[in-house]
Amino acid sequence: SQELEQSPQSLIVQEGKNLTINCTSSKTLYGLYWYKQKYGEGLIFLMMLQKGGEEKSHEKITAKLDEKKQQSSLHITASQPSHAGIYLCGAVMADFNKFYFGSGTKLNVKP
Amino acid sequence: GAVVSQHPSRVICKSGTSVKIECRSLDFQATTMFWYRQFPKKSLMLMATSNEGSKATYEQGVEKDKFLINHASLTLSTLTVTSAHPEDSSFYICSAQGRQGSPLHFGNGTRLTVT
Numbered sequence: 081s082q083e084l085e086q087s088p089q090s091l092i093v094q095e096g097k098n099l100t101i102n103c104t105s106s107k108t109l110y111g112l113y114w115y116k117q118k119y120g121e122g123l124i125f126l127m128m129l130q131k132g133g134e135e136k137s138h139e140k141i142t143a144k145l146d147e148k149k150q151q152s153s154l155h156i157t158a159s160q161p162s163h164a165g166i167y168l169c170g171a172v173m174a175d176f177n178k179f180y181f182g183s184g185t186k187l188n189v190k191p
Numbered sequence: 192g193a194v195v196s197q198h199p200s201r202v203i204c205k206s207g208t209s210v211k212i213e214c215r216s217l218d219f220q221a222t223t224m225f226w227y228r229q230f231p232k233k234s235l236m237l238m239a240t241s242n243e244g245s246k247a248t249y250e251q252g253v254e255k256d257k258f259l260i261n262h263a264s265l266t267l268s269t270l271t272v273t274s275a276h277p278e279d280s281s282f283y284i285c286s287a288q289g290r291q292g293s294p295l296h297f298g299n300g301t302r303l304t305v306t
Contacts, residue, residue, distance in 0.1 A: 086234075111292065119232065120282045122299035168234060170295075177240075179225050179286065179295055184234040 083107070083173055086182035093159050094190050101154045101185045103169030110172040112152045114143050117166045126154075126167075159189045194218060195287045197298025204275055204305055212270045212301045214285035220265035221287035225295070226258075229282040238283075241268055275305040 085104045093099050103112070114126040127136045129145035129152060136143050140157045156163055169182040194217040204210050214224060223242050227235040239255075241247035241262035249255045257279075259271040268287070272279050284300040 111294070113295070115297075120229070120300070120302060122284070123297045125297075128294060170235075172292075177291065178237060179288075180237055181227070181235040 083180040084169055084171060084182035086167075086169060086185050088185060089183065090186040090188070092188045092190065095160060096158055099156050099159055099187070101167050101169075101187075103152045103154070103171075103182050105150050105171065105173070107150070107173050109145070109149050109152070112143075112145050112149070113170040114152070114154050115168045115170065117168060119166060123168070156187075159187075161189045161191050163187060164189045195221075195285065195296045195298045197285055197301055199301060200299060201302045202304070204303070206276055206305055207274055210272045210275055210303060212272075212283055212285075212303075214268045214270070214287065214298050216266045216287040216289075216296070219287075219289045219296075221268070221289060222265065223288045223291070224262055224268040225286045225288075226260060226268075226270050227284045227286070229284065229300075235284060238270075272303065275303070277305045279303065280305045 087102050112129045115123040117123050127143045132147040132149045134145045142155045145152045164187055167185045172179050196215045198213045202210055225240055226238045228238050229235050237250050238253045239247040239249045239260050241260050243262050243265050247260035262268040282300050282302055286295045286297045288295045
């Protein structure tokens with residue numbers, strides 16, 4: 081079973097457009113992480129959110145964790161081809177003390 | 192910053208042989224290590240959670256006799272794929288965590304190909 085649901089599964093956007101990826105759980109999340117990956121390669125850490133309502137930004141990427149700590153969004157402003165890849169959310173599930181990944185979102189940015 | 196070293200990065204082995212993958216925390220003590228597997232075009236699936244000095248906890252559907260996990264020290268965990276078959280070919284990645292609630296750090300993964 082998938083503890084974390086990500087949407088959309090894949091996304092194709094024109095360069096310069098904004099986009100949002102969502103990560104949702106039915107359980108409270110403790111330590112929500114966002115990673116970028118090219119399939120079969122290592123993970124690139126983007127951001128970690130812990131507190132309800134927290135928001136962090138790095139360059140053109142902003143991540144938010146809702147107050148209930150059950151949903152996070154990753155927003156990319158003015159997308160570029162270099163943003164293309166697989167985006168994964170991951171989180172510690174409160175009642176299992178395990179770290180699960182979301183189903184992933186494949187992003188393609190057309191120049 | 193904290194670093195996790197995973198070795199080897201790539202391995203090719205013959206069907207029926209065993210392969211060991213190492214995951215080391217280089218500058219912190221990892222009380223918990225996680226092992227993941229990634230199928231083609233899929234996300235990372237948690238295989239097992241290991242705590243130093245105790246038996247690993249395997250996720251449903253993961254064969255514990257097939258994927259042996261050892262976490263004998265606070266800086267080293269190993270995953271041994273026993274009697275490997277072509278269907279075991281995959282990308283395996285580990286992560287390490289210090290105390291509970293502290294950030295996780297990931298290795299760069301191991302690409303296993305079984306011929």
